Amino acid sequence: MATLRVLTYNLYFGGADRLEEIYTVLAHVGADVVGLTEADDPAVVAALAERLELYHIWAEGSGDRHIATLSRFPILEWQIYRRPPLTQAVLETKLALPAETVSIYNAHLLPTLLLPFEIRRWQAAGKLLQIIRTRLPGPHLILGDLNAIAPGDRVLQRNNPARMRRLMALQLNIIFRLALPRLLKAGYTDCFRHLHPTEDGFTWMPGNLTTRYDYILADRSMATRLQACRVIDDIHAVCTASDHLPLLAEFGG
Numbered sequence: 001m002a003t004l005r006v007l008t009y010n011l012y013f014g015g016a017d018r019l020e021e022i023y024t025v026l027a028h029v030g031a032d033v034v035g036l037t038e039a040d041d042p043a044v045v046a047a048l049a050e051r052l053e054l055y056h057i058w059a060e061g062s063g064d065r066h067i068a069t070l071s072r073f074p075i076l077e078w079q080i081y082r083r084p085p086l087t088q089a090v091l092e093t094k095l096a097l098p099a100e101t102v103s104i105y106n107a108h109l110l111p112t113l114l115l116p117f118e119i120r121r122w123q124a125a126g127k128l129l130q131i132i133r134t135r136l137p138g139p140h141l142i143l144g145d146l147n148a149i150a151p152g153d154r155v156l157q158r159n160n161p162a163r164m165r166r167l168m169a170l171q172l173n174i175i176f177r178l179a180l181p182r183l184l185k186a187g188y189t190d191c192f193r194h195l196h197p198t199e200d201g202f203t204w205m206p207g208n209l210t211t212r213y214d215y216i217l218a219d220r221s222m223a224t225r226l227q228a229c230r231v232i233d234d235i236h237a238v239c240t241a242s243d244h245l246p247l248l249a250e251f252g253g
Contacts, residue, residue: 003227004097004251007031008106008143008214010244014040014066021241023051028235029248032072033095035106037145039068061089061108067144069093069106076101081131085123090144094137102222103137107144113155113175114167121148121179129186142188142217145244148179149211150190154200156210180215189223191216191249192231201231203245206238216249225251 007029015022015038026034026048034054039045042058045068049056054070059080061067065088067080073095081090091106105128109121132140149155155175157168168175184190192201192215202209218226229249232238238245 002098002253004033004102005029005031005248006033006035006104006141006143006216006251007232007246007248008035008037008145008216009246010037010108010145010214010242011039011044012242012244013038015044015242016041018241019044019047021237023048024237025232025235025241025246026052028237029232029246031248033104034070035091035104035143036068036070037106037108038065040064040066042066042068045070057091057093059089059091062087065089065108067091067106067108069104071095071104073097081128085120086127087120087124090128090131092131092135092137101138103135103140105132105140105142107142107146109145109147109179111147112164112167113149115171115176118148118176118178121146122182125179125182129183139221140219141222141249142183143215143247145213146179146215147213149175149177150180150193150215151177151184153212156202159208159210183217187220188217189220189226191218191223191226191229192247194223194226195229201247203231203247205243206233206245209245214244214247216247218249218251222251225253227252
């Protein structure tokens with residue numbers, strides 16, 4: 001396998017009013033695979049895919065948050081999972097790379113760090129692991145806006161919006177970490193944390209970064225090929241394209 005560049009990016013309510021900025025970011029990165037969350041407008045996804053000359057799948061999630069995956073490689077098959085506990089959605093795509101197939105599980109889980117939501121994310125992680133065990137996908141990645149906090153990660157709660165601070169005060173500002181450990185204990189590698197053990201890697205709220213919500217997790221076979229992983233912050237358009245920064249991982253042969 002030649003270098004495979006994989007990006008995850010939350011578009012913030014579909015991005016119809018920021019299409020040019022989003023396109024500028026994606027064109028700058030030039031990823032082979034792009035997992036889009038809050039891809040709520042299928043016309044935006046189709047326009048991005050056409051301009052970037054990528055295949056794409058758009059699928060409805062549960063509620064009003066939808067999901068899409070773009071790929072330089074043909075999409076052999078796809079499946080959407082959006083029933084409880086897998087909400088908001090997980091979009092599975094199997095991609096035909098030149099020498100093998102790689103599956104992408106593009107996930108957008110429920111928001112807010114309150115304990116009831118983290119329990120639901122823990123349940124969603126368990127259901128996703130069950131699906132993967134059933135599907136036997138071979139080399140694969142789990143990526144997306146997981147809305148969860150990894151073990152050891154900081155959250156700058158004092159910088160969060162006032163409404164979030166009020167909600168977190170209800171649980172004494174305690175951050176429960178259940179969903180990510182469930183995936184890590186199943187053998188997945190947190191690509192950013194593996195390569196940057198002491199960096200925050202915040203992806204939420206450009207200009208006032210507080211939290212790392214976006215992840216690329218590699219199964220054991222993909223983890224051995226991991227070469228690089230970084231938050232994309234080297235182009236001005238990311239400041240206005242979304243309320244998230246994109247995360248890019250690179251895998252070698």
